Amino acid sequence: MAAANYLPSEDQFLCSICLDVFTDPVSTSCGHNFCKTCINEHWKTTDQYMCPMCKKVFNKRPELHINTFISEMVAQFRQSAQQKSSHSSSEQQVSKPGEVPCDICIGTKLKALKSCLVCLVSYCETHLEPHLTVSGLKRHQLIDPVENLEDRMCTKHDKPLELFCKTDQTCVCVLCSVLDHKTHEFVSLREEYEVKKEELGKTEAEIQQMIQEIKQSVDLSKENADRMTAEGVQIFTALKESVERGQTNLTNSIKEKQKATEKQAETFIKQLEQEISELKKRRTEVDQFSHSEDHMHLLQSVQSLKIHHPPPTKNWTDVSACPFYEGTLVAALTQMEETLSTEMRKLLEAEIKRVQQYAVDVTLDPHTANPSLILSADGKRVYHSDVTKTLPDNPERFSSHAWVSGKQSFSSSRFYCEVQVKGKTIWTLGVIRESSRRKGEITQSPKKGYWSIWKRNGNRYKALDDPSVHLSLQSQPQKVGVFVDYEEGLVSFYDVDAAALIYSFTGCSFTEKLYPFFGPGLNEGGRNSAPLILSPVRVK
Structure with a gap:
């Protein structure tokens, strides 16, 4: 009587080929049991008739017989499992729109708890139990429920996508790695997942930093x-x-x-x-x-x-x-x-106090200086000499105008510097685009990549805009502040001591690096011998 009430475990009713509960169980002459469809399909893919369990080879295709005992036990097991499933279904959640349903449930679909990447099936809590208890199924990879599991199968070889080809940056199956990606580098999906997860973490941190x-x-x-x-x-x-x-x-x-x-x-x-x-x-x-x-x-x-x-x-x-x-x-x-x-x-x-907050330490670049200019050792002073030196005519050097640019370039944000022009009758100040012409005759204008102002004949001032603008100043600047807002498209010149705006170029479109440039003017027999001096910025 005790035996009659005994219900074997599910392990005893699993087909060794599909690892699922028997469907139409049949027995071979060697005594092993399989699903009828599973063993027939298995023998279609092999050159000889061999038992998948004991590896016994048969000379001819064995005659298969329905195992009635196993069939009855499986039916009893299924009935018991169904009753158990029906009982637990009332306690589980029914799948709602947008949620992944269980693929095994018949009738009312319960919410899937996990999806199996080996079976390519999503399971509710009840139908997931074999994957948690059966030794053969425990090796399957379970993930949070997802839809369209068929997308995880190789469309060419009908095998699970288990590997990641680093060469082609794509997911592949085992046969792909042997046939189509033979010389490529592979890692497991999990390994690549961890790498990508770490990269995404870094990217997310960078994005969060950018947002901040x-x-x-x-x-x-x-x-x-x-x-x-x-x-x-x-x-x-x-x-x-x-x-x-x-x-x-x-x-x-x-x-x-x-x-x-x-x-x-x-x-x-x-x-x-x-x-x-x-x-x-x-x-x-x-x-x-x-x-x-x-x-x-x-x-x-x-x-x-x-x-x-x-x-x-x-x-x-x-x-x-x-x-x-x-x-x-x-x-x-x-x-x-x-x-x-x-x-x-x-x-x-x-x-002026606000723009002085963007002060930068600019030094003169000797590789750009006209051969007639003399630069101080610290790169902070420049004046014109009547003697022209022999220097390499590199692309950055001004050949026809007595100018020199700064070493520092700027391609974003804001920058400001101050230049002492005290005692000078001629000078030129401004910023230049990296690709602007530096050889031969140069027309200073924003269209040519020059945003500049100059002084001539002692008291004449002009902004080299399109068109140029004669400037009427209340006093002669002794120190000129040069301010650039790259994103705003603004270049402004200030009389620092008089706290006056000399001129502003507005609506500029900057797409390249900008360099400040300086022209001390010709010596004029000593009348313009005072140097241009890059002064340290002192906020008042």
């Missing part, structure tokens, strides 16, 4: 924008207040002048009215006496009243009741201009 840097850049940009906005609001508020104050002062001044004028006019009118009244009185008296026929009385009255002497009156020809307002308006505008100039200077001082 971009975020910091955005934060810095926002801080700069907020600071610029605050400074702009402060300056324009000051200007607005200055304009309103000037307008109020002008209005009050005009009103006061108008009141004084009206008061003065009233005084003038009273004086005129008195004079007119006196004149009318005299006129009446004169009329009265003019009609008298008493000669003596007329003469005595005229003598006593001095009618022949009219009352004194004021000379009104130079008197005006219209005040001069233009002087008041000019004074108000002058005051506003002074306020604007003061605020502009504050703004430029703040701007």
Whole structure:
């Protein structure tokens, strides 16, 4: 009775060929059992009839017989497993859209727990159990459930893609490595997975670093924008207040002048009215006496009243009741201009301080210097000599113009340097594109890869733009600051001591390396012998 209730383990019902529970189990004459289909297919691929288990060779194809005992036991086992599966199915989750379903479940598909890369089947918790308990199935590679497992089969050889060809950077099967990729280098998928995982980890770390840097850049940009906005609001508020104050002062001044004028006019009118009244009185008296026929009385009255002497009156020809307002308006505008100039200077001082934060240590490159130039040993000073040296005419050297470029090149971000031009009557400063012409006659302009300004004849300044622009400067710069914002496409020149903007090239398109370049100008018999000096930047 105990034997009747005994249910063998699943290991006893596995076909050694497909490693799955028997389907139509048959027995060979040597006593081993296989699925009918499995053993027939196996013998189709071999040249002789051999038992896959004991390797016994049969002279002719053996006659296969259904093993009824095994069939009954397998049926009983399947029924028991199905009942067990039905019971556990109620506890497992039904596969939802977007989730991988179990390939074995019949009817309601449960959610797959794992996919087998050997069987190319996805299993729910119940159907996965043999892979966790059966020794032969334990060797199979299980992964988190995935769809389209057939994509993991070699379409040419119908074998699992188990290897990675490093030469062709593709997944291959075992037959591919022997037939199609014979001389190539291979590793297991797991090994390549670990390598790629490590590379992706590094890439992810780099991307995270880039994201962090971009975020910091955005934060810095926002801080700069907020600071610029605050400074702009402060300056324009000051200007607005200055304009309103000037307008109020002008209005009050005009009103006061108008009141004084009206008061003065009233005084003038009273004086005129008195004079007119006196004149009318005299006129009446004169009329009265003019009609008298008493000669003596007329003469005595005229003598006593001095009618022949009219009352004194004021000379009104130079008197005006219209005040001069233009002087008041000019004074108000002058005051506003002074306020604007003061605020502009504050703004430029703040701007110069900002660009000075991007100061770089630039040194002169002797390989680019015109043979007539003399450079200091530290590469910080350059002046023109009347003696031309014999030097190699390398591509970087300026041959016809007395110029020299810096050693340092820039292809991103911002950079700034300061050049002392004190005591010089001629100089040229700017930046040059790496591929720009350096031999023969050179036209300085942005189209030719030159962004520069120069001084000539002691006090003439020009920006070599397209077209060139004559510059009218309030004072002659003693130290010039050169600032470049590569991404923004901006090249600006500043009078450092006067805190004034000399000129800006805007809307530039930079695609190559940029080099600062310097031209001290010809010696001119000693009149322009002072050197150009690359000065250390000192933030005020």
